[in-house]
Amino acid sequence: xxxxxxxxxxxxxxxxxxxxxxxxxxxxxxxxxxxxxxxxxxxxxxxxxxxxxxxxxxxxxxxxxxxxxxxxxxxxxxxxxxxxxxxxxxxxxxxxxxxxxxxxxxxxxxxxxxxxxxxxxxxxxxxxxxxxxxxxxxxxxxxxxxxxxxxxxxxxxxxxxxxxxxxxxxxxxxxxxxxxxxxxxxxxxxxxxxxxxxxxxxxxxxxxxxxxxxxxxxxxxxxxxxxxxxxxxxxxxxxxxxxxxxxxxxxxxxxxxxxxxxxxxxxxxxxxxxxxxxxxxxxxxxxxxxxxxxxxxxxxxxxxxxxxxxxxxxxxxxxxxxxxxxxxxxxxxxxxxxxxxxxxxxxxxxxxxxxxxxxxxxxxxxxxxxxxxxxxxxxxxxxxxxxxxxxxxxxxxxxxxxxxxxxxxxxxxxxxxxxxxxxxxxxxxxxxxxxxxxxxxxxxxxxxxxxxxxxxxxxxxxxxxxxxxxxxxxxxxxxxxxxxxxxxxxxxxxxxxxxxxxxxxxxxxxxxxxxxxxxxxxxxxxxxxxxxxxxxxxxxxxxxxxxxxxxxxxxxxxxxxxxxxxx
Numbered sequence: 001x002x003x004x005x006x007x008x009x010x011x012x013x014x015x016x017x018x019x020x021x022x023x024x025x026x027x028x029x030x031x032x033x034x035x036x037x038x039x040x041x042x043x044x045x046x047x048x049x050x051x052x053x054x055x056x057x058x059x060x061x062x063x064x065x066x067x068x069x070x071x072x073x074x075x076x077x078x079x080x081x082x083x084x085x086x087x088x089x090x091x092x093x094x095x096x097x098x099x100x101x102x103x104x105x106x107x108x109x110x111x112x113x114x115x116x117x118x119x120x121x122x123x124x125x126x127x128x129x130x131x132x133x134x135x136x137x138x139x140x141x142x143x144x145x146x147x148x149x150x151x152x153x154x155x156x157x158x159x160x161x162x163x164x165x166x167x168x169x170x171x172x173x174x175x176x177x178x179x180x181x182x183x184x185x186x187x188x189x190x191x192x193x194x195x196x197x198x199x200x201x202x203x204x205x206x207x208x209x210x211x212x213x214x215x216x217x218x219x220x221x222x223x224x225x226x227x228x229x230x231x232x233x234x235x236x237x238x239x240x241x242x243x244x245x246x247x248x249x250x251x252x253x254x255x256x257x258x259x260x261x262x263x264x265x266x267x268x269x270x271x272x273x274x275x276x277x278x279x280x281x282x283x284x285x286x287x288x289x290x291x292x293x294x295x296x297x298x299x300x301x302x303x304x305x306x307x308x309x310x311x312x313x314x315x316x317x318x319x320x321x322x323x324x325x326x327x328x329x330x331x332x333x334x335x336x337x338x339x340x341x342x343x344x345x346x347x348x349x350x351x352x353x354x355x356x357x358x359x360x361x362x363x364x365x366x367x368x369x370x371x372x373x374x375x376x377x378x379x380x381x382x383x384x385x386x387x388x389x390x391x392x393x394x395x396x397x398x399x400x401x402x403x404x405x406x407x408x409x410x411x412x413x414x415x416x417x418x419x420x421x422x423x424x425x426x427x428x429x430x431x432x433x434x435x436x437x438x439x440x441x442x443x444x445x446x447x448x449x450x451x452x453x454x455x456x457x458x459x460x461x462x463x464x465x466x467x468x469x470x471x472x473x474x475x476x477x478x479x480x481x482x483x484x485x486x487x488x489x490x491x492x493x494x495x496x497x498x499x500x501x502x503x504x505x506x507x508x509x510x511x512x513x514x515x516x517x518x519x520x521x522x523x524x525x526x527x528x529x530x531x532x533x534x535x536x537x538x539x540x541x542x543x544x545x546x547x548x549x550x551x552x553x554x555x556x557x558x559x560x561x562x563x564x565x566x567x
Contacts, residue, residue, distance in 0.1 A: 012061045
């Protein structure tokens with residue numbers, strides 16, 4: 001159906017006044033009714049390649065050479081009007097970030113109906129009925145209500161289903177799905193993958209599925225192409241590549257994802273394989289890199305012989321739900337509902353659950369960024385539940401947070417050096433700014449960044465580097481306790497491995513205590529000493545990682561475990 005031959009894509013760099021080669025002479029085929037998985041890290045050229053198939057690049061700043069033939073039609077030789085007839089009609093795309101792809105001022109239904117009216121030439125009544133039929137097909141709940149809802153009023157998983165409905169609205173022969181499950185809960189991810197496979201079978205559609213996660217691609221693809229720095233370094237049947245990878249890069253991508261079955265001291269990273277440190281795909285599983293039962297028990301004996309650093313007693317954070325003509329309070333949303341637990345010095349407590357379960361609200365309530373409704377927060381023997389703002393400001397030195405989205409939590413007008421320096425100035429640490437700057441440079445080195453990064457701005461860094469900046473800022477005040485809120489969820493698996501290793505190394509060096517919040521149980525199992533499973537504002541169960549994984553008591557926990565890719 002699709003034949004790509006010797007595709008090369010160059011972009012003009014306005015700042016440096018030169019051309020940059022993003023994709024280098026790649027070739028692949030997509031057969032009717034099959035799924036090709038294109039996998040690689042951010043910047044490998046995956047999305048750039050898919051955009052060229054759709055002819056979505058600005059032709060003034062992009063040069064595309066080679067051949068892209070769709071059902072024996074050369075897409076690169078079509079006029080703008082001709083490609084418009086194919087784009088959306090015969091080839092459709094699900095974009096990576098649904099919120100930025102949807103128009104916030106139009107309802108969900110209007111946006112899908114518009115595409116149907118445009119391509120199928122039907123009236124608005126027919127288009128509305130076809131849209132509601134599509135919403136049913138992609139298993140959106142209450143289709144009529146969602147038709148009249150705006151994008152911000154529906155969940156991330158529902159937005160992704162909406163994007164799938166929009167992409168399917170004109171019965172395409174080829175669907176391109178660009179990172180359609182990134183940063184989604186593992187359970188939502190699993191349902192989206194199952195939905196895409198079901199729709200593919202029912203519609204006899206071909207699909208290109210793009211992801212940085214080989215585990216996810218393994219769930220859906222028939223064939224796989226692995227991209228690295230604009231080149232396809234390995235391709236073939238999915239089963240062959242996953243069982244017997246040949247290229248060091250593929251081996252690295254497979255190895256750096258945390259495995260629920262193992263307790264490794266350190267996750268391997270792609271560089272370990274690219275530099276020849278590891279040759280075999282399973283070399284990182286050597287006994288010296290696995291925690292023994294004796295090591296685990298020794299650590300637990302040491303941790304739990306101490307007094308708790310943090311005690312949470314019967315904590316509630318409730319929000320009033322107002323309905324009716326005069327906004328009368330009718331009920332409460334119980335985001336955190338009578339929760340109690342302890343965290344011990346030097347421990348990593350994993351907090352896991354789906355979006356909306358109350359994890360982030362709990363973390364922010366502990367930090368007093370949100371005022372609790374009732375209960376107690378006792379930190380280092382002191383009840384901080386109702387302390388004054390001035391007392392709270394002093395406490396901020398000891399309790400820090402690494403937010404989910406590092407870009408949103410950094411001031412774009414401040415260099416990263418200034419962002420890390422600022423809390424040192426606020427808390428009047430060290431004698432002067434010269435000493436403070438030296439401290440910041442040491443922190444940058446500590447988190448794997450360079451001194452010359454001090455004067456750069458957040459937009460000049462990759463996602464993984466920005467996460468390191470935010471970690472450095474959290475460490476600046478030498479805290480005792482850090483909450484990591486979904487701090488690796490949107491990162492490439494290889495970058496995720498680097499950040500997880502860094503978090504653990506810093507804990508050993510500084511004696512840090514963490515609450516590590518995530519929707520990904522495999523990641524939580526790797527990093528945590530104990531795990532709390534949260535659902536609908538309550539703790540479903542708690543225990544050591546092996547207890548949660550191999551003898552879960554709650555049905556909800558079993559559902560989370562079953563949803564892990566490859567599990």
